[in-house]
Amino acid sequence: MSSAVPHSAFAAFASRDFKLLTVNQCCLTFAVLIQEVLVAFHLYQITKNPLILGLVGIMDFLPFLTLSLWGGYIADRFNRQRILQISFSFAIPLSIALWISFDLFHNQTISANFLLISCLSILFLFGCIRGIYSPCFNSLRPFVVPEHLYTNAATWTSMCWQASGILAPVIAGFLLAHLDLDITFSVIVALFLAGSIALWCLQKRDFPQIQTESVTQSLKEALHFIFKTKIIFWVMFLGLSSVFFGGIIALLPIFAQDVLHIGADGFGLLRAAPAFGALVMMIILIRYPPKSRPWQMMLIAVTGFALCTLLFAVTRQLYFSIAVLIIMGACDSINIVIRQTILQLIPPKDMLGRVAAINGIFVTSSNELGALQSSVMTRFFSVVPAMLIGGSLSLFCVLLTKIKTKDLLKFRF
Numbered sequence: 001m002s003s004a005v006p007h008s009a010f011a012a013f014a015s016r017d018f019k020l021l022t023v024n025q026c027c028l029t030f031a032v033l034i035q036e037v038l039v040a041f042h043l044y045q046i047t048k049n050p051l052i053l054g055l056v057g058i059m060d061f062l063p064f065l066t067l068s069l070w071g072g073y074i075a076d077r078f079n080r081q082r083i084l085q086i087s088f089s090f091a092i093p094l095s096i097a098l099w100i101s102f103d104l105f106h107n108q109t110i111s112a113n114f115l116l117i118s119c120l121s122i123l124f125l126f127g128c129i130r131g132i133y134s135p136c137f138n139s140l141r142p143f144v145v146p147e148h149l150y151t152n153a154a155t156w157t158s159m160c161w162q163a164s165g166i167l168a169p170v171i172a173g174f175l176l177a178h179l180d181l182d183i184t185f186s187v188i189v190a191l192f193l194a195g196s197i198a199l200w201c202l203q204k205r206d207f208p209q210i211q212t213e214s215v216t217q218s219l220k221e222a223l224h225f226i227f228k229t230k231i232i233f234w235v236m237f238l239g240l241s242s243v244f245f246g247g248i249i250a251l252l253p254i255f256a257q258d259v260l261h262i263g264a265d266g267f268g269l270l271r272a273a274p275a276f277g278a279l280v281m282m283i284i285l286i287r288y289p290p291k292s293r294p295w296q297m298m299l300i301a302v303t304g305f306a307l308c309t310l311l312f313a314v315t316r317q318l319y320f321s322i323a324v325l326i327i328m329g330a331c332d333s334i335n336i337v338i339r340q341t342i343l344q345l346i347p348p349k350d351m352l353g354r355v356a357a358i359n360g361i362f363v364t365s366s367n368e369l370g371a372l373q374s375s376v377m378t379r380f381f382s383v384v385p386a387m388l389i390g391g392s393l394s395l396f397c398v399l400l401t402k403i404k405t406k407d408l409l410k411f412r413f
Helices: 016-047 051-077 080-089 091-106 112-143 147-178 181-200 215-228 230-246 249-258 264-287 294-313 318-345 349-381 383-404
Strands: none
Touching (some): 016 051, 016 091, 016 147, 051 080, 051 112, 051 349, 080 091, 080 181, 091 112, 091 181, 112 318, 112 349, 147 264, 147 318, 215 230, 215 349, 230 294, 230 318, 230 349, 230 383, 249 383, 264 318, 294 318, 294 383, 318 349
């Protein structure tokens, strides 16, 4: 691997395979998000049933949650790169199957109910792929860049997710508005194909493998490692508690309508603000990685996130609310980069897949359960008290973490 200047913003891209992984990541994110928008939009137009919008997300989430632990096991037990290549390749025929299903419906060959069953079944299979792909992808990166570039690589990976997450829905809207279904699906299939080619161009490599063949025993080993390794346990606790208690994204539609009294345009600005803040901070972190006292920086970032939750709850002016959400997104991005770097740096190489899988499950579950928790609190206390309670609990978790991890304040990458 060619050497790059350690402090260069593009140091991780000195690795050819990291470039290929980044191409795959961008292709995957664009393809999946465009496909989700496309399927949800057309199924709602056909059925006029809002429950369909929830089912589209659930059919992807449930198999991901179920298979991620097993995906982490096979990533550590077998060749994670080959598993990644094979699992991702299945996205191409599945996307083509979605395309054919919609074509058959528009040609009146199949009924709306059959189309719905076909789409939900295919989305379920996409969730299965994601459950295998995600831990393999996240545990492969430490093998393609040197250790001193883990932070730089994690920052670029997170920034690509953020940028793709902002641009993909915009592109999906354009494709829906101006191009027909066949062209849109051809773009999606082409993105999956390009992402698959990038993975198959990775150079061959061997990986350390776990010796136990028992899935249950291997997962017990990973959980034992997480709970006995102080920095791993608290970095996961800190990140997950902030999302669970301080996540206010699910409440933005209610806050926009009932508190700020704004319409769809204002809500769109609120929804985009955290992603914009995260993207800007990622760009800063690429040039100035948080290598000096990262634990202290993470505590400050999550404290800022909790305080912004409290501040947002009492705002009554649109642009000030947007500014607060931008800062929240920036704080969250610092948290993500430091957490990802620690989770790649500390665990043994033969445990990276399982740790990545467990972290992925916790993060996804916290997002979903956090949205449910905030919705329930709003149902009983209204939106502003729900945000104040969530922000206060998030702040309490930060204070608890700081008390329990004073010895980690001098930790460095």
